[in-house]
Amino acid sequence: MPRNPNAEPKPFVLVEIPKEAPDPRPVATHEKFAGLTGRLEISFTVVSEYLFVGSGSYEFDPNHRNQRPDVWYTFYRRNGQLCVPGTSLKGAIRAIVEAISNSCVSQRHRRENLRSSHHQPCRFRDIGSRLCPACRLFGTTGYRGRVHFTDFLPQGEIKPEIVKIGELWEPKRYDPTKRRFYERKTFQPVGSLAPQQGFRFVEAVQKDSKFHGALLFENLSEAELGLLLHALGWEPEANGYRTAFTPKLGGAKPRCFGSVEFRPVRLRLWSGGVKGLLAPREVQGKDLLPLLSRYLQVCRDSRLLHEPSCAALKEGLKPKSERCPREVY
């Protein structure tokens, strides 16, 4: 029974946790130089109405006579410049990798009442430990991952805006058989910028804002790099890729913030040459697309990609014309 019969529909995408157990394998060590090591430069464009990546602090303007925002949560900055920190991207992309590769469920609030005994978080004891695909890539306690993101900086001038949104409430109950993402619907403005109980203000960047940064990786197989590319929302197309879905970053996702579309810019690979010397190889432009297509396809063929979960996420993240809930749901 819904608590409130007039409640607006919940903006969730639910992806079933597969019945089959994850396929844990031994980890790749950092000492040995094997596989793909390098950096993929990427950019993203905000495709929802807003993106908000909080800094954890706020600013205030008390002399407003209740006409203007009095307190607002500020956007993250590095040396005074707006920035989306690499940790924010890593968290978002990891959650997608976990879902589309049938990995363990690493987030605490979901694991507390997780029904599948197969999907409990991996434990790393020693180098002989076997980990799920996501933990092998991103790490777990005791095992440093092989994937990182740089901080992403604005491309061109970006002017943030103070936006009023309904307070955010985490649902009390989680469905223990599903992973939860947020839909891509239309943001509903809430009217005047006057302070009001049950609402908050956030400093957000607008649709079409662009950021640029890189994905850093070491000792990956082609399938593993392909898995990361799938998690950026891409799928293989003849000699290239196409956007299958747009991942979400940052906060206020329940208010339909944070959808971004990723684009590849340049790939730099370090390959082992004679006597272990490393030689960089840079690939960009039309040479880059067939290579990305290959990694995406190898990932599919290797079954590292859990196709039904990926299809469910793609379907659920399609843009919808409905409005996002404005208030508590």
Ligand SMILES: [Zn+2]
């Ligand atoms: Zn794991």
